[in-house]
Amino acid sequence: MNETTVQLIEGCRKGKRNAQLALYKQFARRLYIACLRIVGNSGEAEEAMQDAFLKIFTRIDQYKDDQCFEAWIHRIAVHTAIDYVRRQSPEWEELSDNYAAPESDGPDEEEIQYSVKQVKEATNKLPTGYRVILSLYLFEGYDMEEIASILHIQPPSVRSQYLRAKRKLLDIIAAN
Secondary structure, eight states, X not given: XXXXXXXXXXXXXXXXXXXXXXXXXXXXXXXXXXXXXXXXXXXXXXXXXHHHHHHHHHSGGGOOTTSOHHHHHHHHHHHHHHHHHHHTOOOOOOOOTTOOOOXXXXXXXXXXXXXXXXXXXXXXXXXXXXXXXXXXXXXXXXXXXXXXXXXXXXXXXXXXXXXXXXXXXXXXXXXX
């Protein structure tokens, strides 16, 4: 971590508004993008990001200097965005432990040529539950058990919804 960030953290701990503003400016874009991937709506992503910064500033004393600061604030932003999704009450499908993976009847991944823009647009078209699980797994790096714990659903449900989300994403991309 660079010296400027360390000074900003100390300033935030002392309640200095200029340090909070500088920290906000330094990390706002990254946290906004993380929130946007989860909530899928720019207005709500902005609100989630703002709430995340409020949590960061009120909990800054809980940050331990031996932790990675960016990972710490990123985790707060992700959990805040998930809380926003929960308020929308997406429909999570609970499946039994013996559920089989969906059959592959769509196009193969290798057959589809796509760009980053197409993937972003297709991700935004996914149902909320699928988008959240796909974002947490692919973009945020959580494993299936962590996602299950965060969303309060069973790991087999996370796996099946991930596979369904992936298939639906490929179908959306192929249709365009």
